Amino acid sequence: MDAFISRKRPRVSDSSEAKHESSPREDTDTKLAILLSLFPTIKQDELLDILVSCEGSVEKVVGLLSAKGSTAGTPIGKKRAAVASSFGMQTSLSSHVFTPAEDGSMKPLRESASNKKLPPPQKGKTLHLYSPEDIATYTPCTIIHNFLPTKEANALLLELLDESKHFSRYEFQLFNRTVQSPHTHAVYVSTPEEHRQQTSEYTYGGTYRSNVRQATPQLRSVSRQVQKAVNSEINKRIRDIYPDGKKLQYQSPKEWRPNAAFVNCYDGPTESVGYHSDELTYVGPHPVIGSLSLGVAREFRVRRIVARDDDETAEDRDADKTSPGSNSAGKQTASATRANSQGQISIHLPHNSLLIMHAEMQEEWKHSIAPAQTISPHSISGNRRINITYRWYRDTLHPRYTPRCKCGEHTILRCAQRKNETRGRYMWMCYAGFAPGKEGCSFFQWAEFDDDGDPVWGKKVILDKAPTLVNFSASQ
Numbered sequence: 001m002d003a004f005i006s007r008k009r010p011r012v013s014d015s016s017e018a019k020h021e022s023s024p025r026e027d028t029d030t031k032l033a034i035l036l037s038l039f040p041t042i043k044q045d046e047l048l049d050i051l052v053s054c055e056g057s058v059e060k061v062v063g064l065l066s067a068k069g070s071t072a073g074t075p076i077g078k079k080r081a082a083v084a085s086s087f088g089m090q091t092s093l094s095s096h097v098f099t100p101a102e103d104g105s106m107k108p109l110r111e112s113a114s115n116k117k118l119p120p121p122q123k124g125k126t127l128h129l130y131s132p133e134d135i136a137t138y139t140p141c142t143i144i145h146n147f148l149p150t151k152e153a154n155a156l157l158l159e160l161l162d163e164s165k166h167f168s169r170y171e172f173q174l175f176n177r178t179v180q181s182p183h184t185h186a187v188y189v190s191t192p193e194e195h196r197q198q199t200s201e202y203t204y205g206g207t208y209r210s211n212v213r214q215a216t217p218q219l220r221s222v223s224r225q226v227q228k229a230v231n232s233e234i235n236k237r238i239r240d241i242y243p244d245g246k247k248l249q250y251q252s253p254k255e256w257r258p259n260a261a262f263v264n265c266y267d268g269p270t271e272s273v274g275y276h277s278d279e280l281t282y283v284g285p286h287p288v289i290g291s292l293s294l295g296v297a298r299e300f301r302v303r304r305i306v307a308r309d310d311d312e313t314a315e316d317r318d319a320d321k322t323s324p325g326s327n328s329a330g331k332q333t334a335s336a337t338r339a340n341s342q343g344q345i346s347i348h349l350p351h352n353s354l355l356i357m358h359a360e361m362q363e364e365w366k367h368s369i370a371p372a373q374t375i376s377p378h379s380i381s382g383n384r385r386i387n388i389t390y391r392w393y394r395d396t397l398h399p400r401y402t403p404r405c406k407c408g409e410h411t412i413l414r415c416a417q418r419k420n421e422t423r424g425r426y427m428w429m430c431y432a433g434f435a436p437g438k439e440g441c442s443f444f445q446w447a448e449f450d451d452d453g454d455p456v457w458g459k460k461v462i463l464d465k466a467p468t469l470v471n472f473s474a475s476q
């Protein structure tokens with residue numbers, strides 16, 4: 001699979017795509033993802049070659065491979081094959097392709113493919129995942145390819161590329177050095193009042209945000225669609241995957257309503273973000289995050305956090321070194337080294353894909369955007385990738401309620417991950433030491449939550465009527 005990373009992607013073109021207003025170059029990864037989910041027994045490199053020889057037409061590849069009988073799939077019929085070139089159909093399509101099962105009967109490909117398990121990630125190796133089924137099997141994430149209508153995705157990408165002129169790198173303290181994030185970003189909220197709060201009350205990585213912007217009309221309208229899809233996937237996951245069909249302890253039972261969006265821009269293959277878990281301070285325990293990718297396809301690497309028997313402080317230092325976006329491109333951090341020794345998973349994120357990080361993700365896994373050796377330029381964004389993570393800041397965790405440390409700074413909420421005895425417990429900690437120009441203190445307090453993830457402060461806190469953050473959809 002490493003060949004995939006280092007191999008220069010040929011341009012593939014598909015005249016049938018013009019009908020769908022999709023650019024030929026931008027969708028090579030999506031096409032490969034579709035083909036891989038349809039023909040799981042064929043190697044990706046071979047599929048890429050066949051795709052190139054079929055001038056980028058997924059329909060032709062499906063026709064050719066099915067006719068040849070070279071895969072598990074039988075011909076899917078003209079009408080359905082035509083559907084194959086429409087990317088929005090990826091998931092449903094695989095359920096229409098029939099394949100011989102072990103008992104001789106014909107089963108939908110998805111059903112038999114799910115029995116054919118990929119090997120789990122191995123030490124020193126990266127397991128590459130493309131299809132929604134594999135991603136759901138191996139990670140606590142759901143992917144929806146071709147999430148927005150093509151026109152809308154492209155319009156949003158153009159809008160955010162323009163916005164990205166105002167993005168900046170955040171700075172944080174790494175031992176005695178001030179380090180800049182290896183990509184640029186800005187935070188988006190809906191109202192001027194929220195802008196004030198985000199720059200003077202909420203903190204991130206130990207400092208107030210300096211780059212907060214007003215959500216653009218496209219960003220808000222897309223948030224409505226993200227909200228709908230995320231809630232539907234949360235409900236499916238609770239129903240189908242979680243024990244007894246119940247939400248996780250501390251997961252919110254309420255509807256997920258995004259009220260903040262972090263937008264990142266990765267300009268070129270070396271821009272990245274190191275392994276980290278997202279800060280829980282305002283989103284609370286077991287948060288769900290909706291992450292939309294636009295432009296150049298990149299690898300989203302994930303790895304499970306494995307408990308080890310040394311102290312939490314060491315664990316936190318390790319996490320801090322990579323969060324948020326701490327390691328400079330290409331540098332091996334302790335976390336990246338650990339990922340390598342334990343094996344990691346790479347989820348390929350093409351243009352216009354929505355990745356939902358479910359409730360168990362932040363506490364049990366770390367994620368990163370790895371520097372790439374090569375990328376396929378995107379027809380609209382060139383070498384750039386834009387990523388939007390929609391988040392739901394909870395009213396009950398507004399900074400006016402969260403503990404202050406001895407040095408008067410806002411504390412941050414973290415989950416103990418490495419030490420077996422304390423794994424899964426939450427803690428409030430001083431984070432000032434990780435902000436440039438500040439000294440931290442040793443403040444530490446266990447955090448208590450009720451079953452729905454609302455804080456139990458030990459004293460009664462009456463939620464006042466003071467403004468919190470407004471849901472993007474509500475503010476339209």
Ligand SMILES: O=C(O)CCC(=O)C(=O)O
Nearest residue numbers: 262264278291369387389
């Ligand atoms: O760019 C991405 O897909 C991930 C960004 C991320 O992890 C973050 O903003 O916390």
Ligand SMILES: [Fe+2]
Nearest residue numbers: 276277278367
């Ligand atoms: Fe993140």
